[in-house]
Amino acid sequence: MQTITSVFEMQTLAEDLRSKGQIIGLVPTMGALHEGHVSLIKLAAEQADTVVVSIFVNPTQFGPSEDFTKYPRALEADVAACEAAGADIVFAPTAEEIYPKGYSTYVIEEHIAKPLEGVSRPSHFRGVTTVVAKLFNIVRPDLAVFGQKDAQQVAVIKKMVADLHFTVDVVVAPTLREQDGLAMSSRNRYLTATQRIEALVIHRALRKAAGMVAAGECRVDRLIAEATHLIAQHRRVRMIYTSIVDRTTMEAVKGEIVPGKVVMTIAVWVDEIRLIDNELL
Numbered sequence: 001m002q003t004i005t006s007v008f009e010m011q012t013l014a015e016d017l018r019s020k021g022q023i024i025g026l027v028p029t030m031g032a033l034h035e036g037h038v039s040l041i042k043l044a045a046e047q048a049d050t051v052v053v054s055i056f057v058n059p060t061q062f063g064p065s066e067d068f069t070k071y072p073r074a075l076e077a078d079v080a081a082c083e084a085a086g087a088d089i090v091f092a093p094t095a096e097e098i099y100p101k102g103y104s105t106y107v108i109e110e111h112i113a114k115p116l117e118g119v120s121r122p123s124h125f126r127g128v129t130t131v132v133a134k135l136f137n138i139v140r141p142d143l144a145v146f147g148q149k150d151a152q153q154v155a156v157i158k159k160m161v162a163d164l165h166f167t168v169d170v171v172v173a174p175t176l177r178e179q180d181g182l183a184m185s186s187r188n189r190y191l192t193a194t195q196r197i198e199a200l201v202i203h204r205a206l207r208k209a210a211g212m213v214a215a216g217e218c219r220v221d222r223l224i225a226e227a228t229h230l231i232a233q234h235r236r237v238r239m240i241y242t243s244i245v246d247r248t249t250m251e252a253v254k255g256e257i258v259p260g261k262v263v264m265t266i267a268v269w270v271d272e273i274r275l276i277d278n279e280l281l
């Protein structure tokens, strides 16, 4: 496995691989890799001849009051994890390499990016679409794997791919969970033991809603009320939103859901740690 830090070198190698007919799979990450990322890399390896994992803590997707400088960085361990998971190339550029001095071009999706995460993190998806478009242009992948845990990110990227005529197949991998149900996330490492126990209510609330749907309850207000009620019982957990939205457009569903078409998304603060999760209903 090789590690590349230069855009030019990555582009040249990708062109060479493509000309030899290799199928390139990209797994974009911000590092601090966990088992969830490993499952994305393994999925990419099943479908591609060459797997590129990008490791880049993207400054443009963090808001001014967010945790960019505190975001966990563990390049050496990440590179080892990529190799063990079957990656062929780690692309780990510096911020200057991706955003040289004077950089001023951004990619903005204007609808799907607006609700949910877009309300409390207004510039977040602008950063995500910009860096993912750049990675697509640098790595020229045939397929790129993203986790279902970031359901809105998946919807925004699929829309960008369609709108900008990228020829990348967006592959969505299921959310990997700890044994107790907590969705795997690089931010989980900030949780104390007590906070971690409190955070389990997110998955319980989602499962409760899924159970209600399985039992025939399709009224959006009933499903949201039950999830909200569960979360409200936890002192350290403050709800940012609980919403049931269309899986493709991320528009809020009113009245009754059509099972199989929607996703319930939850974002909370557990003290100062922001966590998100979702469940397909």
Ligand code: PAF
Binding pocket: 028, 029, 030, 056, 058, 061, 128, 131, 132, 150, 153
């Ligand atoms: O999901 C992430 O880790 C990031 O948003 C991504 C897709 C790597 C872009 O920086």
